[in-house]
Amino acid sequence: MPELPEVETTRRGIEPHLVGQIINSIQVRQPKLRWPVPDCLQTLCGQKILKVTRRAKYLLIDTNAGSALVHLGMSGSLRLVEHDEPPAFHDHVDMVLDQKTLRFTDPRRFGCWLYVEPNQTHSLLEKLGPEPLTEAFEAVGFYTQLRKTTRGIKQAIMDNHIVVGVGNIYANEALFLSGIHPLRQANRISKPRVEKLCNAIKTVLGKAIQQGGTTLKDFVGGDGQPGYFQQQLAVYGRAGQPCLKCQTTLKEVRVGGRSTVYCHQCQR
DNA sequence: AAAGACACCTGGGAGC
DNA sequence: TGCTCCCAGGTGTCTT
Structure with a gap:
């Protein structure tokens, strides 16, 4: 959740x-x-x-x-x-x-x-990094941080020192949205692509908040309306199914023990 | 200093 | 039906 x-x-x-x-x-x-x-x-x-x-x-x-x-x-x-x-x-x-x-x-x-x-x-x-939905998280600083590590990009964006709040589901989604392969070395991604990823993280998280938290099963507060967990995740939980952009079968690998789903055609 | 392994827990589903 | 095994949205801390 x-x-x-x-x-x-x-x-x-x-x-x-x-x-x-x-x-x-x-x-x-x-x-x-x-x-x-x-x-x-x-x-x-x-x-x-x-x-x-x-x-x-x-x-x-x-x-x-x-x-x-x-x-x-x-x-x-x-x-x-x-x-x-x-x-x-x-x-x-x-x-x-x-x-x-x-x-x-x-x-x-x-x-x-x-x-x-x-x-x-x-x-x-x-020791927490910047909040992804604020101006504190921006492409220049993000790029600088990513240059410092050779880890795969998925692990980097899930690292709280680099940016907080990106969990497994949204890491998968943001990487798909920005067309970046989850295992690509963080320090070998060009500035424009880092900028795209930065925006993708903001977009994915922002949209999910608008929908009331996509994966939430039970809500809080008196007005807990059901239904917001039935949403459109493009890759997470869709391994083996066709990519929504190109129909290629989505692949699944484990990164740091976490399920990682991506399109090897769209994400490079 | 950085990266990987391990730890903390329970519940649900798959497979036998 | 029941048992075992594996997996799950996180992340601090310990070990290399």
Whole structure:
């Protein structure tokens, strides 16, 4: 579920229900997430939520007494439920607000709930590269970064030091859109093609956010309408099927253990 | 300093 | 029907 568009969609979905609300309690049923949920998270109880922001795939729920730093991992989701809705097996954390309860579900427990002190940054956020949908991510800087590595381009764009938020699905899609072979050495791609890739990343992620997070299966917020996960992925999950541009059969290889699908005709 | 392997977990589907 | 194996949207940390 959660690639950057899903995280941003989650943020937009929960924010209106969170801002201005008081955190009445935080119930941790399963503290063993990616890292143990720290006791100091309780510092936030009694505080008013000021805003909900996102950095890479991390969500920050800000108060005057610090922030909750939440990551959805591979299988996490956040949604708003009524106070009396009984928790299911994988509902590990509840943030009880005035009107509703923000509930964190995560079967694989790769997600996290951490505490950040006021006016501090967390070490997890320190070494992150630029946000792909901002001007901080642009072709010149991107090209400079790519010149420094001989890795395949797919691995490079999935590296958080180079650009954040490009997960496996959208890495595949952006490379198809820009006509670049996923295994091509990052430092051997011409400037114009890097520019094209830069734009493709922005386009793919931006479109996915517009659609409400393409791969999301369950939504957050009261108005969780189904249907946005049935979308048009050009290559991901389509190995063996014809390329949408040239009908060549799409190939699949494993890159760093991740499924990688591409058209060997369109992508060079 | 950079790149690859490994780690953390559960659930679902394929294959036998 | 039931067991085993493999795969899945992430990413920090350890090992070369």
